[in-house]
Amino acid sequence: AQKVTQAQTEISVVEKEDVTLDCVYETRDTTYYLFWYKQPPSGELVFLIRRNSFDEQNEISGRYSWNFQKSTSSFNFTITASQVVDSAVYFCALSEVFGNEKLTFGTGTRLTIIP
Amino acid sequence: ETGVTQTPRHLVMGMTNKKSLKCEQHLGHNAMYWYKQSAKKPLELMFVYNFKEQTENNSVPSRFSPECPNSSHLFLHLHTLQPEDSALYLCASSQEGTSPYEQYFGPGTRLTVT
Secondary structure, rough: OOEEEEEOOOEEEEEEEEEEEOEEEEEEOOEEEEEEEEEEOOOOOOEEEEEEOOOOOOOEEEOOEEEEEHHOEEEEEOOOOOOHHHHHEEEEEEEEOOOOOOEEEOOOOOEEEOO | OOOOOEEOOEEOOOOOOOOEEEEEOOOOOOOEEEEOOOOOHHHHHHHHOOOOOEEEEEOOOOOEEEEEEOOOOEEEEEOOOOOHHOEEEEEEEEOOOOOOOOOOEEOOOOEEEE
């Protein structure tokens, strides 16, 4: 069975600080995908990133970066120089690669950026 | 404008009412999903439709009845709900058959059962 754990329920940081959101996953599959989604107050989940389990290279997109470590089954998300617009709930998710459309989500981390 | 729309955005209904949630995707996708988001719980996948055929029913109570008349529209018919069914119901779509896939979500319907 697949499982995604986001141990941080809520985080608050002052604007311009860096913040890291943790994600730990469990799966018996050797091939899988990992995702991060952002849910702003408007409600819809916004896709941020997808990583293949074969690709452990860290990725940077502007102020966002992701650290994928297969050895520790973690896929952490860092926001650098946080801004008020980053305030949202962030979800980490896991899926199989073939023949299954199911995304297994974590419980989410509510991030509040204090001006 | 989001590619996935949901109506209504908010719904309050009594336990004896019958109502329907509507989802429409404008992305040309062939798979659609219903999720339930309750406070402090992971998103729960309820139903999956692939090419209009239901391929997943995640042990959802029969008081929730999905309908997918075509690949662009998805409904969730509700009847005799319970207060614990109050939640945010999210619709999503994706293009199956191309890997890897991403699911695009609508803004959700906030349902309150009184």
